Amino acid sequence: MRAIVVRQYGGPENLEIADVPTPEPGTGEILIKVAAAGVNPVDAAVRAGYFGGRLGDRPTTGFGWDVAGTVESTGNGVTEFGHGDNVIALLNAAAVELGTYAEYVVVPANAAAFAPSSVEAPAAATLPLNALTADQALDLLALEPGQTVLVTGAAGGVGGYVVPLANRRGLRVVATAAPADELAVRGFGADVFVPRTESLADAVRNAVPGGVDGAVDAAQIGVAALDAVRDGGRFIAVTDPSTPEPARGITVSKVDIQPDGQRLAELAQLVDAGELTLRVATTVPFADAAEAHRLLEKGGLRGRIVLVP
Numbered sequence: 001m002r003a004i005v006v007r008q009y010g011g012p013e014n015l016e017i018a019d020v021p022t023p024e025p026g027t028g029e030i031l032i033k034v035a036a037a038g039v040n041p042v043d044a045a046v047r048a049g050y051f052g053g054r055l056g057d058r059p060t061t062g063f064g065w066d067v068a069g070t071v072e073s074t075g076n077g078v079t080e081f082g083h084g085d086n087v088i089a090l091l092n093a094a095a096v097e098l099g100t101y102a103e104y105v106v107v108p109a110n111a112a113a114f115a116p117s118s119v120e121a122p123a124a125a126t127l128p129l130n131a132l133t134a135d136q137a138l139d140l141l142a143l144e145p146g147q148t149v150l151v152t153g154a155a156g157g158v159g160g161y162v163v164p165l166a167n168r169r170g171l172r173v174v175a176t177a178a179p180a181d182e183l184a185v186r187g188f189g190a191d192v193f194v195p196r197t198e199s200l201a202d203a204v205r206n207a208v209p210g211g212v213d214g215a216v217d218a219a220q221i222g223v224a225a226l227d228a229v230r231d232g233g234r235f236i237a238v239t240d241p242s243t244p245e246p247a248r249g250i251t252v253s254k255v256d257i258q259p260d261g262q263r264l265a266e267l268a269q270l271v272d273a274g275e276l277t278l279r280v281a282t283t284v285p286f287a288d289a290a291e292a293h294r295l296l297e298k299g300g301l302r303g304r305i306v307l308v309p
């Protein structure tokens, strides 16, 4: 089968299509025929060698955490899925040699869910990584209904899900994004919108005297977002470099996405119920994966880039 890999970490031009053996599902696993694979910032970081040490010394490194496709075959012990089922899954790509940028991918059955039935595969492939991260960040935040959360990067992949999911949990949402994103972010369910052109902590504290109860910092702003949180509040970062030192009694943690098929199924149902909006910026064939990474790294995209075999 074809899979997109690099043999050397570096720029987008290092991405190449390799001919590799089609994997076989083991016990508790399913083999998915890939219809679409989401392209996420983590993929560009892997390609650039940011996680080089952690991924070990492999001859090639594959890419991609998000997948939508159909079940090709199942391993021993899998009863919940069968051949031809439309599924989505989150692959922990940091733990395996090849990712979802491939014609076939094996995932544990408990990392998969039936795909939302109301959307096509490219849109479905944008759900797992970002929506699960958003949901798990809100679990970590553990605010009570009625409390206030700041969401930075509210127009982005992760932040765009934090806003509606926080709303469903009964939180009051203060969101920041580019001025041009205001309509979309309010549409996701933000109660208060702060343009990113304003001084963040001042603008948030004007809207919420004393500061917000918690923050999910999907835009990786760090200290300047922490300044908007009240004393003793909570702060969730999404990357190590953007995790600020705790201050003023604020609890600071970093979300670390975990596959969770059951939660993914609930999120897929929210898509079908019209409560979560899936956004595809563009679909790109495997052969143009390098162009997909260039586009991603340019920034300013709204919605995910999706690779199709």
Ligand SMILES: NC(=O)c1ccc[n+]([C@@H]2O[C@H](COP(=O)([O-])OP(=O)(O)OC[C@H]3O[C@@H](n4cnc5c(N)ncnc54)[C@H](OP(=O)(O)O)[C@@H]3O)[C@@H](O)[C@H]2O)c1
Residues within 6 Å of the ligand: 040, 041, 042, 129, 130, 133, 152, 153, 154, 155, 156, 157, 158, 159, 176, 177, 178, 196, 218, 219, 220, 221, 237, 238, 239, 254, 255, 256, 257, 299, 300, 301
């Ligand atoms: N820890 C985990 O488990 C985990 C899981 C998933 C993702 N992540 C990480 O989370 C980060 C965000 O991922 P993502 O997919 O959401 O990225 P994304 O789609 O690029 O979203 C980030 C958003 O933040 C916006 N932004 C940048 N600076 C801002 C500012 N000062 N104020 C408000 N908005 C601002 C960006 O706008 P522009 O595009 O206009 O710059 C973009 O819309 C990435 O580093 C990713 O690797 C971590």
